[in-house]
Amino acid sequence: MASTDSMTQHKFERLKMNISSPPEIGISTPRSDAFTKVRGVEKFTIDLPSKDDLWAGVKRAGIPHARLIRVHTDQASALAGVAAVLTHKDIQGSNRQGVVRQDQPVLVDDCIRHCGDAVALVVAEDKTTLARALDLIRFEAEPLPGIFSVGDALAKEAPLIHPDHDTGNILLAGTLTTGEGVEGFNDCDCEASLSLEVPVQEHVCLETECGRALFEKDKLTITASTQTPFRDRHEIAQALGLSPEKIRVIAPFLGGGFGGKDGITVQSLLGLAALACPGRPVSMVWNREESFLASPKRHGATLFFRLGAKADGTFHALEAKADFDTGPYDHLGGVVLALGLEHAGGPYAIAHTQVSGRAVYTNNPVAGAFRGFGVPQVAAAMEQVVDLMAAKLTMSPVAIRLKNCLARGMKAPTGNTLAHSTGIRACLEAVGHHPLWQGAREWTARAPAHTLRGVGMACAMHGMGYGPVVPDVAHAKLELTREGRFKVYCGVSDMGQGNGATFLHIAGDLLNQQADGLELILPDTDQTLPCGSSSASRSTFTFAHALADASACLSQRIIKRAADSLMVLDPEEFVLVPGKLRHLSSGKDYPLAFLAGLMSPSERTVVSRYRAPVARDAVTDEKALQMHGIPHTIFSYTAHLARVAVDTITGGIRVDRYLAATDCGRLINPDLYEQQMHGAIAQGLGYALYEDYLTKKGQSLTPDLSTYIIPGARDLPPMELISVTTREQAGPFGMKGVGEVGIDAPLACIANAVADACGKRPGQWPLTRIRMLDLLGETL
Amino acid sequence: MKLTFMLNGSPVSVETPPDRRLVDLLREDLGLTGTKEGCGTGECGACTIRADGETKLACLMLAAQAQGRDIVTIEGLSPVAGPLHPVQESFVNSGAVQCGFCTPGMVMSIATHLDAHPDTDGDGIRQAVSGNLCRCTGYQKIVDAGLTAAGLMKNKGGCRG
Numbered sequence: 001m002a003s004t005d006s007m008t009q010h011k012f013e014r015l016k017m018n019i020s021s022p023p024e025i026g027i028s029t030p031r032s033d034a035f036t037k038v039r040g041v042e043k044f045t046i047d048l049p050s051k052d053d054l055w056a057g058v059k060r061a062g063i064p065h066a067r068l069i070r071v072h073t074d075q076a077s078a079l080a081g082v083a084a085v086l087t088h089k090d091i092q093g094s095n096r097q098g099v100v101r102q103d104q105p106v107l108v109d110d111c112i113r114h115c116g117d118a119v120a121l122v123v124a125e126d127k128t129t130l131a132r133a134l135d136l137i138r139f140e141a142e143p144l145p146g147i148f149s150v151g152d153a154l155a156k157e158a159p160l161i162h163p164d165h166d167t168g169n170i171l172l173a174g175t176l177t178t179g180e181g182v183e184g185f186n187d188c189d190c191e192a193s194l195s196l197e198v199p200v201q202e203h204v205c206l207e208t209e210c211g212r213a214l215f216e217k218d219k220l221t222i223t224a225s226t227q228t229p230f231r232d233r234h235e236i237a238q239a240l241g242l243s244p245e246k247i248r249v250i251a252p253f254l255g256g257g258f259g260g261k262d263g264i265t266v267q268s269l270l271g272l273a274a275l276a277c278p279g280r281p282v283s284m285v286w287n288r289e290e291s292f293l294a295s296p297k298r299h300g301a302t303l304f305f306r307l308g309a310k311a312d313g314t315f316h317a318l319e320a321k322a323d324f325d326t327g328p329y330d331h332l333g334g335v336v337l338a339l340g341l342e343h344a345g346g347p348y349a350i351a352h353t354q355v356s357g358r359a360v361y362t363n364n365p366v367a368g369a370f371r372g373f374g375v376p377q378v379a380a381a382m383e384q385v386v387d388l389m390a391a392k393l394t395m396s397p398v399a400i401r402l403k404n405c406l407a408r409g410m411k412a413p414t415g416n417t418l419a420h421s422t423g424i425r426a427c428l429e430a431v432g433h434h435p436l437w438q439g440a441r442e443w444t445a446r447a448p449a450h451t452l453r454g455v456g457m458a459c460a461m462h463g464m465g466y467g468p469v470v471p472d473v474a475h476a477k478l479e480l481t482r483e484g485r486f487k488v489y490c491g492v493s494d495m496g497q498g499n500g501a502t503f504l505h506i507a508g509d510l511l512n513q514q515a516d517g518l519e520l521i522l523p524d525t526d527q528t529l530p531c532g533s534s535s536a537s538r539s540t541f542t543f544a545h546a547l548a549d550a551s552a553c554l555s556q557r558i559i560k561r562a563a564d565s566l567m568v569l570d571p572e573e574f575v576l577v578p579g580k581l582r583h584l585s586s587g588k589d590y591p592l593a594f595l596a597g598l599m600s601p602s603e604r605t606v607v608s609r610y611r612a613p614v615a616r617d618a619v620t621d622e623k624a625l626q627m628h629g630i631p632h633t634i635f636s637y638t639a640h641l642a643r644v645a646v647d648t649i650t651g652g653i654r655v656d657r658y659l660a661a662t663d664c665g666r667l668i669n670p671d672l673y674e675q676q677m678h679g680a681i682a683q684g685l686g687y688a689l690y691e692d693y694l695t696k697k698g699q700s701l702t703p704d705l706s707t708y709i710i711p712g713a714r715d716l717p718p719m720e721l722i723s724v725t726t727r728e729q730a731g732p733f734g735m736k737g738v739g740e741v742g743i744d745a746p747l748a749c750i751a752n753a754v755a756d757a758c759g760k761r762p763g764q765w766p767l768t769r770i771r772m773l774d775l776l777g778e779t780l
Numbered sequence: 781m782k783l784t785f786m787l788n789g790s791p792v793s794v795e796t797p798p799d800r801r802l803v804d805l806l807r808e809d810l811g812l813t814g815t816k817e818g819c820g821t822g823e824c825g826a827c828t829i830r831a832d833g834e835t836k837l838a839c840l841m842l843a844a845q846a847q848g849r850d851i852v853t854i855e856g857l858s859p860v861a862g863p864l865h866p867v868q869e870s871f872v873n874s875g876a877v878q879c880g881f882c883t884p885g886m887v888m889s890i891a892t893h894l895d896a897h898p899d900t901d902g903d904g905i906r907q908a909v910s911g912n913l914c915r916c917t918g919y920q921k922i923v924d925a926g927l928t929a930a931g932l933m934k935n936k937g938g939c940r941g
Contacts, residue, residue, distance in 0.1 A: 051809070206816070
């Protein structure tokens, strides 16, 4: 017990330390938001509705493909307590949403394109009346043939989901070629290839999509659980026909995002509802089934990968094909495809590559952004063909990866030069030297009865930021308040990853202030400045740069103002200490509140802008692909190891241990790096073993959490993390993004571990018990 | 119908329709939004509360089932102005909070478990939160927090003894 006691004591001391001294970059510090969240007093968007709110809800199509003829709203409108029943005819603007292609209606006007499409919107005095009114809405529609697979979509005579789209049912297709492309296989001594299908994955944010809106005094205010408040404002404006300055979007802490709230969910619907009911707050919360049906998913994909190598194990050629089912709307499907293509070859040097892919419209639920953004799919295939190649050449999985892994200055598989920190070798060495890898054979040999044991590894790289087209910009605003505290105005949503707390951590360190001298303003288009989306592993990187600049500027301004006012010649004589400015030679302290009183509000406020660097390499001549933001220039890297035990009677796979060595640059708050890696691995293991959003003819077969299974506490292994901490020169404090890289490798890691256990690789994922039993049956 | 029950240590008396769910009564009528709703069908555990010392899911209870019982929500686990409950403190310190939406339910499950099983271990904590889904953490730091809290609670118990 002594050890537990001392550990407890240590942790308790650490908390007290952090409250009474400024945080330091590189030292773990409890998240500032944890204190309110743990008491249950932090108000998420879903907690905002008041008893007097109107409630808005959506009539979903329930059919996958049809021409909408007429919506009958009379009965619903006549119901007592119904404030408004709205259809596309009530929309003044374009009635179209979308980040790249604006192809998704707020309310269906011409065609229903998936079961989750919104046909009508009802606003009612209470939720019971709302449900009753939604039941009373009828619509007439002429069914159209449905498209439920990439094959259906590309078939001759296939109906077009968007007849106005230049490339028919192909949202985006492209090929990236380097060297001699597939001709490179002519000079290979050995080939390995693999085909597989990976599932549709649902984000399952614990807080479903929700928001609250109020239209009064010619201003529409929408509070929403959103990763993209500033982009939302423009999308809502266009869709509803308002000017953006009449719209204010506020984003409290999100109860999870993971990409599922990267784009419009409830926002335009709520805006429309509020416009119809001026002066009344309107709330909307999607229930779990509606969230599953109407929110975007990770793309299901079919993949074919062929890798060629020289006899000594040097990778020489890669052919990769990937088809992504993007559902009926672009959402971010084209960008997801492009990122997948860019990352298809993994963190390896391969002289000749041909990577091609298509994102294809179907009448399945919408696919779009999800942590990993196309990379988990391609890594699932690539990391398996690497292991297949290792087996053919009788090399160890670590040795073949070390032989081929990228280093700074080399070209990535799509031809872009790695000019920034490139730590994959250190990650691989950390895994290779680890006792879990070194002791793998000993552990697998000791498998008990009816159990097969295996150890596998996989690795990944992940580009950070938007890439070359969309400016990757953040604006930080920092204010010394009249009370002498520092207020950080953060315009990038905190969906749970803790970037808000990290910004206070950074400001606290740079300004030498403790927690009680710092305050965070969450995204609000009226108060904070545009910072782009909370996505693409870029939230902290981009904003922290702007914030560091603002901190330096404001501290200098305070010091110089003090020097002027106090008739001190040399500003170097001052230093910020918690709550005060200290004059060093006299030892005298001036409270920051006193100094703030000397300064005007505009003097006490600093604004700074930062735009992230982008790659200048031309990796393709294809205009359409170029427009989708590739290649990237800064990458994080990771190497994973999994130990699995397969029960040969039940087919159950138990992940016994998991290890990840990661290069995401220097760590600002090591606790938060661990949080990101743990969570990404957990979602990745869910993707590998359980999660499968199934549909039949566009209808959901997994509408709830008893049919769509995410990992629980007893399903996940102890996870060990190693940070190899390169220093990224372009990074604030040497850091790089860590939000996504951890989810790219788990599926392949499990695949390689299972193959180590039983010598088989399934063609279809996730590897459920039934599939595992089938696979074992093939062995026998 | 009229309901009378203990809520976070104080008696309450409320008028509510008989078909109202307890989670709605708590969140909407009484403003206790710390109890979250993540599914409404008893699958996610975000609405975990304590009724007569046992964990219950407020989305699966009718308000009427609170009649005469002792209900504790996350807001009642520790006084707002006072120190955190050891489980809350350990969640903060162990980095067990990310988006924080599952946190109240997790804390209620672990706090209740530790009351009954002060000598618990990692498997015991995992079992205790097996009905609470978390999408952010992978549970590891939640388990760490539970173990740390167990140590803290033992210490405090020891001092009192």
